[in-house]
Structure formats: C-alpha cells, structure tokens
Amino acid sequence: MKGALLIAGTTSDAGKSVVVAGLCRMLTRRGVRVAPFKAQNMSNNSVVTLDGGEIGRAQALQAQACGLAPSVRFNPVLLKPGSDRRSQLVVRGRAVGTVGARDYFRHRQQLREVVAAELASLRAEFDVVICEGAGSPAEINLRATDLANMGLARAARMPVLVVGDIDRGGVLAHLFGTVAVLDPEDQQLISGFVINKFRGDVELLRPGLDRLTELTGRPTLGVIPFAEDLWIDAEDSLSTVADAPVGRPLPPVGTEWLTVAAIRLPRISNSTDVEALACEPGVSVRWVSEPSRLFDADLVVLPGSKATVDDLAWLRRTGLAAALTARAAAGKPILGICGGYQMLGRRISDTVESDAGVVEGLGLLDLDIEFADPKVLRRVSGRSLLEGIPLHGYEIHHGRVRRSTDNAWLELAGAPEGSVSGAVWGTHLHGLLESDEFRRMWLRRIAVAAGRSGFVVADDVSVAAIRSDQLDLLADLVEDHLDLPQLERLIDEGAPVDLPTLTAVAASASR
Incomplete structure (x- = not known):
C-alpha cells in the first residue's frame, strides 16, 4: 500500500482526529509504515516534541498510534488563539509572531511552501500518510488561504473522506451541503463519507445513505458507532464544556x-492535563465555570491559558477569583498549572502576550511572574521534593518566575520548580499527573487535606496503558465498521476519475 488520504469533517469536533488516529493505529497493526499529518491546526492543546517544538495534541496522539515520537513534521503550522481576532503563529514548532486574519493572508504563500515540503518528505519516507483537515472544507470564505483542506488535497492530488457527527443532528444534510458548496475541481476529490457516533440500528439509516449516494454519486464507507468508553485526549475546545464530566469515572476502591x-477558562490551554486524574477509580472530574461549583469540590484545578491576563480578569468578573480565595483561606486544595499557576501569584508583568504591563494576581502564592521571549519549550524529567518520586512532563510558557518565597515541591533537571503554600499548589509542568507513581502519592495528600479518609488510591492505574487501549479501541472501530478494501483502493489509486460534480448528479436525480 502506498499513498495518502485526507480526512475532512463537516464541522469542528466531527471526529476527524479520532478517525485519523484509528486509521493510523489500524494500519500500523497491519505492518504498514504510516505517519499522521495536519498541515494547519488551530488549538491551544499542544505538546512539546522531541525536536524541541510544539504541535497540536491530536497529532502527538496520532504519532503514538503509529508508534512514532511526536515531531513538528506532523503539524508544521499551528495557530494558538489568544483572542477572538489574534492567534500566535507557530511554524515548524516555533512561535514566529501573532497574526490576525489579514496578516495570515499575507503569510499564505510561505506557509503553503512549508506544508508542501513537509508532506512531500513524509510521503517519501512512509508508505501511507493519513492527513487530517481543519474545521470544515465547506468554509468557502477561507478557501483562498486554505492549507489544510481542499487546498492541500488539490495540491497533493489526495482523495478526501468527509466525516459527519450524527450526534449533532442533520448529518445527511451536512454531508450533502459540504460537497454542494465546493468548486467543481474540489468536488472531484471528495471520494466518500463516514458517519461518526451512530447509536441504534444502522439499517434504519440505510435508506438515507442510499439516497445520499444517489444525490452525490459518492458512497458512505462506514458508520462508526458511538463508543461510551472513548474519551481520552479530546483536543477540540468544543469538547471541554462547562458542567460536563471528564471521562467515565470508575467506582471508588474505598468508600x-x-x-x-x-x-x-475562556482561553483554556492544555485542558487534557486533568484527564490523568479522571483515569483514577473514585475520582470524579468536572469542568465548571461558576463559583458555587468550587465550594464542595475536594480539589480545584486552575488550568493553563493562552490569554493569562484576560482569563484572570474573567475569574474576577465571574466571582471565581473570590471563590478561589475563600477556598485557600479554608485550607482546601487548589492546583494551578502553567497559566493557572501564574494567576495564583501576586503580580504578572506582561508585555508579550497581552501587553497589559503589571497586573495584580490572586495573591494565593507569593511569587511574581514576568512574560518574556523566547517561549520556554522543553520536555523534562525530575522528581518530587516531597518523597523523591520520579516524574516527567513538558513546559510551554512565556511566563518566568522572577521572585518566590514559597517552597518548591518539584525538581526539574536539577533545579527547583513549582510553589506550594498551605493547600495551594502551582507548577508550570504540563503532563505532570501522567506520572503514575507521583500522581498516586499526590492524590493521597489531597485526600488527607480534603478530609476524605475513605478514599483509596488504586495502585495499578497506568495513564499510558489507558491511552494505548483507547488507540486500540479506535483501531477496532475503524477495522470493524469501515469498508477497508475500498479505503485501501483510495489510498493506492487516489480519487476515482469519474466522480461527478454534485450539480450534475442533482440535475439527473430530479429528472
């Protein structure tokens, strides 16, 4: 097998990332040398690669599905939104500036060359490259600057499968409309459809699928059922909904x-940090956005942010800042990670991210933060200063600790890191809680501080193993529910040469 395939979606969060991960894992299990690729991602969920850059979290998971280390090659252009109008532009893993829509238009030719070079390199090295689109190819207002959807498919002559999430309703209209609004040249590459998150008897859907084929001239290559146990590494911010649970909590080991x-947070980043907690039996994790939900929780996590100063102001407007202060005064545990850690300090000096100058923090930790270039990007190992337990993670931040009187609780690469004061903990380290032995130790401390004497930490939970099991579940879903012979033909041979334009099919069907 030799070739490439683009997985597009009718919407954001339609299932592109998980379908790509499932395909990558399925092909890898069959002995195919496969690599993931997302030309341009817009996400604040990112990881640091072994080559010292940052890429979208989904591409790191897809790389793991292929048995590969994360690399900037798999996501050469990353946009990290800091506001509704401006995003940090990351090219080949390095931040090169902040852009708006008009600025980005000026960069398009240079970025197109970067994307083309990386994709060509991967196609030369691997048997198959499974590409993920961005948002929807039906965003025709952005077609001129498109690097990740039909612009990429046209440039590389790749067949495209469009994924639709039936959970959102109207999936057949979404699939039809996605093709209908495209130019005839783009339509020629749309080779089929995949329906995601289906519940019930697929035969009830069959007449609609048959009619969709009649109207578009394109088959549905599979209907993937809803999988209740599939939840880890949700990249899109739409998946991080206030008052929603994280994962599927297992019953407690204790009482x-x-x-x-x-x-x-409005501009939350690396929301996946809390997933490691949700892997633990008896730990119930929920996203919250209003103060009353903070008082009864045993632990509050203040996660990272791509707009630290703005999100700090939001905490104050919503009353969440006052609730955090009340928790700290009562000795109830709080954990701040990266941007959340910075907000817990006394002062933030920011002339890089928000250009706000000096801003007062929450004052729950005695430290001062100064934003500076270049951005800190590193994967790092260390140990807990509490019990000497080894740990690992990665850092992505502009903020530096310039002054601190609180005790450090971590040691990274031989240097102290993080702050703890009473029941308030802070660190710049993402992925910290994926270190299994460390997480167990720390949760025992949190349970004692929260007065949960009946909570027992399981001694056999492995976040890495759970993530691997999730990838195998995705591969099983793809293998069991997609038309693999037809999929393999698309990869080997490209889009069928006789695919009609939708206008021609619709005219024929109406006669």
Missing part, C-alpha cells in the same frame, strides 16, 4: 469519592 472541579 468515598474524590471530586475535582476544573475551571473552564
């Missing part, structure tokens, strides 16, 4: 639950 409230 009590431990409850975690994770604050859903």
Whole structure:
C-alpha cells in the first residue's frame, strides 16, 4: 500500500482526529509504515516534541498510534488563539509572531511552501500518510488561504473522506451541503463519507445513505458507532464544556469519592492535563465555570491559558477569583498549572502576550511572574521534593518566575520548580499527573487535606496503558465498521476519475 488520504469533517469536533488516529493505529497493526499529518491546526492543546517544538495534541496522539515520537513534521503550522481576532503563529514548532486574519493572508504563500515540503518528505519516507483537515472544507470564505483542506488535497492530488457527527443532528444534510458548496475541481476529490457516533440500528439509516449516494454519486464507507468508553485526549475546545464530566469515572476502591472541579477558562490551554486524574477509580472530574461549583469540590484545578491576563480578569468578573480565595483561606486544595499557576501569584508583568504591563494576581502564592521571549519549550524529567518520586512532563510558557518565597515541591533537571503554600499548589509542568507513581502519592495528600479518609488510591492505574487501549479501541472501530478494501483502493489509486460534480448528479436525480 502506498499513498495518502485526507480526512475532512463537516464541522469542528466531527471526529476527524479520532478517525485519523484509528486509521493510523489500524494500519500500523497491519505492518504498514504510516505517519499522521495536519498541515494547519488551530488549538491551544499542544505538546512539546522531541525536536524541541510544539504541535497540536491530536497529532502527538496520532504519532503514538503509529508508534512514532511526536515531531513538528506532523503539524508544521499551528495557530494558538489568544483572542477572538489574534492567534500566535507557530511554524515548524516555533512561535514566529501573532497574526490576525489579514496578516495570515499575507503569510499564505510561505506557509503553503512549508506544508508542501513537509508532506512531500513524509510521503517519501512512509508508505501511507493519513492527513487530517481543519474545521470544515465547506468554509468557502477561507478557501483562498486554505492549507489544510481542499487546498492541500488539490495540491497533493489526495482523495478526501468527509466525516459527519450524527450526534449533532442533520448529518445527511451536512454531508450533502459540504460537497454542494465546493468548486467543481474540489468536488472531484471528495471520494466518500463516514458517519461518526451512530447509536441504534444502522439499517434504519440505510435508506438515507442510499439516497445520499444517489444525490452525490459518492458512497458512505462506514458508520462508526458511538463508543461510551472513548474519551481520552479530546483536543477540540468544543469538547471541554462547562458542567460536563471528564471521562467515565470508575467506582471508588474505598468508600468515598474524590471530586475535582476544573475551571473552564475562556482561553483554556492544555485542558487534557486533568484527564490523568479522571483515569483514577473514585475520582470524579468536572469542568465548571461558576463559583458555587468550587465550594464542595475536594480539589480545584486552575488550568493553563493562552490569554493569562484576560482569563484572570474573567475569574474576577465571574466571582471565581473570590471563590478561589475563600477556598485557600479554608485550607482546601487548589492546583494551578502553567497559566493557572501564574494567576495564583501576586503580580504578572506582561508585555508579550497581552501587553497589559503589571497586573495584580490572586495573591494565593507569593511569587511574581514576568512574560518574556523566547517561549520556554522543553520536555523534562525530575522528581518530587516531597518523597523523591520520579516524574516527567513538558513546559510551554512565556511566563518566568522572577521572585518566590514559597517552597518548591518539584525538581526539574536539577533545579527547583513549582510553589506550594498551605493547600495551594502551582507548577508550570504540563503532563505532570501522567506520572503514575507521583500522581498516586499526590492524590493521597489531597485526600488527607480534603478530609476524605475513605478514599483509596488504586495502585495499578497506568495513564499510558489507558491511552494505548483507547488507540486500540479506535483501531477496532475503524477495522470493524469501515469498508477497508475500498479505503485501501483510495489510498493506492487516489480519487476515482469519474466522480461527478454534485450539480450534475442533482440535475439527473430530479429528472
């Protein structure tokens, strides 16, 4: 097998990332040398690669599905939104500036060359490259600057499958409309459809699929059922909804639950940090956005942010800042990660991200933060200063600690890191809670601080193993529910040469 395939979606969060991950894992299990590729991602969920850059979290998971280390090659252009109008532009893993829509238009030719070079390199090295689109190819207002959908498919002559999420309703209209609004040249590459998250008897859907084929001249290559156990590594911000649970909590080992409230910041970044907690039996994690949900929780997590100063102001407007202060005064545990850690300090000096100058923090930790270039990007190992337990993670931040009187609780690469004061903990380290032995130790401390004597930490939970099981589940879903011979033909041979334009099919069907 030799070739490439683009997985597009009718909407954001339609299932592109998980279908790509499932295809990558399925092909890898069959001995195919496969690599993922997303030309341009817009996400604040990112990871640091072994080559010292940052890419979207989904591409790191897809790389793992292929048995590969994360690399900037798999996501050469990353946009990290800091506001509704401006995003940090990351090219080949490095931040090169902040852009708006008009600025980005000026960069398009240079970025197109970067994308083309990386894709060509991967196609030369691997048997198959499975590409993920961005948003929807039906965003025709952005077609002139498109690097990740039909612009990429046209440039590389790749067949395209469009994924639709039936959970959102109207999936057949979404699939039809996605093709209908495209130029005839783009339509020629849309080779079929995949329906995601189906519940019930697929035969009830069959007449609609048959009619969709009549109207578009394109088959549905599979209907993937809803999988309740599939939840880890949700990249899109649409998946991080306030008052929604994280994962599927397992019953406690002991007699009590431990409850975690994770604050859903407007510009949240690396929301996946809390997923490691949700892997633990008896730990219930929920996203929250209003103050009353903080008082009863055993632990509150203040996660990272791509707009630290703006999200700090939001905490104050919503009353969440006052609730955090009340928790700290009562000795109830709080954990701040990266941007959340910075907000817990006394002062933030920011002339890089928001250009706000000096801003007062929450004052729950005695530290000062100064934003500076270049951005800190590193994967790092270390140990806990509490019990000497080894740990690992990665850092992505502009903010530096310039002054701190609180005790450090971590040691990274031989240097102290993080701050703890009473029941308030802070660190710049993402992925910290994926270190299994460390997480168990720390949760025991949190349970004691929260007065949960009946909570027992399981001694056999492995986040890495759970993530691997999730990838195998995705591969099983793809293998069991997609037309693999037809899929393989698309990869080997490209889009069928006789695909009609939708206008021609519709005219024929109406006669």
